[in-house]
Amino acid sequence: MSAAAHVFLVAGEESGDRLGAALIGALKEATQGQVRISGVGGAHMAEMGVVSPFPLGDLAIMGFAAIPARLPLILRRIREAADAVIAAKPDVLVIIDSPEFTHRVAKRVRARAPSIPIVDYVCPSVWAWRPGRARAMRGYVDRVLALLPFEPEAMRRLGGPPTDFVGHPLSEQVARLRPNGDEAQRRLADPPLVLVLPGSRSGEVHRMAGVFGDAVAQVSVQSGPLEVVVPAVPRLAALVREAVASWRVPARVVTDAAEKDAAFRAARAALTKSGTSTLELAVAGVPMVAAYKVPLMEELIARLLVKADTAILANLVLGEKVIPEFLQRDCTARKLAAALTPLLSDTPQRRAQTAALARLDHVMGIGQASPAARVAALVLGACRRI
Incomplete structure (x- = not known):
């Protein structure tokens, strides 16, 4: 692996933006600052040095009635995000929550640049609805990092990608x-x-x-x-x-x-x-x-x-x-x-x-390693070797 790993983060809403910012801090700490970060995010990730190609607010949708009017913009943002990842040639892509957006980005990246490892930070709620998504994710996600302790077993039962429980941000509060x-x-x-x-x-x-x-x-x-x-x-x-x-x-x-x-x-x-x-x-x-x-x-x-x-x-x-x-x-x-x-x-x-x-x-797992630190270790471990 290169001296400075290159990690690309894609968040789709404010909660993911907060997780992304915490992960950036943990990545910098784990590597003594020897890490390159690119991404799509909002204000929190921007404070950590990420220059997003478009505003995160473009992806905000309030209610089903608003979807048709915003759909062309959202589809364009999916294409732009995938293009940015592929152009950056990162060692790993981390998609964060917002599966309706981030998973579409991941599918495009996997189709056009299959050598880039893809980590999904925040397990989709496959245990609650649309369980078929779990098996489908194997085609474009290499590893899932779950916030809730029962999710790894749920993903295994449903035939999803390998999943690790990393802890919920609330455990640090x-x-x-x-x-x-x-x-x-x-x-x-x-x-x-x-x-x-x-x-x-x-x-x-x-x-x-x-x-x-x-x-x-x-x-x-x-x-x-x-x-x-x-x-x-x-x-x-x-x-x-x-x-x-x-x-x-x-x-x-x-x-x-x-x-x-x-x-x-x-x-x-x-x-x-x-x-x-x-x-x-x-x-x-x-x-x-x-x-x-x-x-x-x-x-x-x-x-x-x-x-x-x-x-x-x-x-x-x-x-x-x-x-x-x-x-x-x-x-x-x-x-x-x-x-x-x-x-x-x-x-x-x-x-x-x-x-x-x-x-x-x-x-x-409250009182153990911070969730962001666990995620950073797993993300760095997933980096492809060049």
């Missing part, structure tokens, strides 16, 4: 999410602090905020006063504040990252929409109730395609349905309140969740 001694006492003090997370997309806020507000009100009637904190992404702050203004229990909306983290460290329980937030709460050790609602057409499609027996990421990681989930017609204020109320006191339900969440450190 323990210090900011878990309480110190004083904060641990706050978790036990009255009034209980309850986190409510209706979502990070406007549609989720519209669908979930009302039922969540009604559920919290019912819990307050049964359990007494609550301190309710609603974390919101800054771009949705006005929408969230408007939504919670009509709640019968006052709620404090926080957009600052430090305030959000402080609330996670002090929370006794949480009510959240399904998604990554369930894993974030699990790492923080906060017992929770999870719920989700989608429009009828999306529900019908999901029933046809989704194979997983739970929609809750934390349940999938833990391998058991320890976190109650209420989906679609089961997502009612009465059912949510009935499940959330026992989590506010020393009950069998709270003890069961707390015990299960305590297993996360072992299951997710």
